[in-house]
Amino acid sequence: MVISVIAYIIFLMIVSATRLLEMQISKRNAAWAFDNGGLEVGKTHFKFMVVLHTAFICSCGIEVLFTHRPFIPALGYPMLALAIGAQIIRFYTISVLGKFWNVRVIFVPERPVITRGLYKYIRHPNYLAVIVEIFALPMIHTAWITAIFFSILNAWILTVRIRSEEQALSEHCHYQDSFKSKGRFLPLIARSKNLEPE
Numbered sequence: 001m002v003i004s005v006i007a008y009i010i011f012l013m014i015v016s017a018t019r020l021l022e023m024q025i026s027k028r029n030a031a032w033a034f035d036n037g038g039l040e041v042g043k044t045h046f047k048f049m050v051v052l053h054t055a056f057i058c059s060c061g062i063e064v065l066f067t068h069r070p071f072i073p074a075l076g077y078p079m080l081a082l083a084i085g086a087q088i089i090r091f092y093t094i095s096v097l098g099k100f101w102n103v104r105v106i107f108v109p110e111r112p113v114i115t116r117g118l119y120k121y122i123r124h125p126n127y128l129a130v131i132v133e134i135f136a137l138p139m140i141h142t143a144w145i146t147a148i149f150f151s152i153l154n155a156w157i158l159t160v161r162i163r164s165e166e167q168a169l170s171e172h173c174h175y176q177d178s179f180k181s182k183g184r185f186l187p188l189i190a191r192s193k194n195l196e197p198e
Contacts, residue, residue: 004071005064008141012061015137018087019053025094026103033099033106042105042164049157056134056150063143071141079139086133093118093126105165109172121187127158128185
């Protein structure tokens with residue numbers, strides 16, 4: 001039990017380190033975007049996202065440490081695989097989007113949206129990775145309260161963010177022309193030619 005908890009806390013620290021790296025990449029990309037006429041939307045909800053993700057990582061560790069959640073191999077290892085897979089997808093999307101990737105909603109008007117990689121099939125692979133991670137990461141060590149609570153909060157904030165992002169990109173970057181037939185999180189589930197939620 002003690003060994004699994006230590007290993008879990010170390011894994012959370014690694015995930016936190018990747019977040020700091022992402023923030024540095026985002027800061028650099030934001031500077032490039034603003035230098036090239038970039039605009040930002042959703043500043044208010046972004047502040048909530050920062051708080052949510054910080055509190056999420058802390059909650060994972062706190063619930064395991066103070067409620068003595070057990071590590072159940074039959075659950076923990078599949079959840080670990082999902083959490084690692086989510087990290088891979090996140091960094092893959094950062095690579096695909098290049099300078100256009102950001103933790104904030106910043107876009108450069110009239111620049112075409114990226115449609116290669118996973119973006120050939122779905123609109124938001126990065127957000128899909130976030131959804132998977134927020135459920136899987138705490139469930140590695142059966143922190144089910146954190147998994148449920150933050151999944152609900154994340155669903156709410158992503159609904160706000162995605163609508164804001166898609167509206168801005170549709171108005172300025174011809175987003176609808178490229179993504180109207182693609183599902184948000186899974187391929188082949190877009191049922192209409194508009195960008196209404198599935």
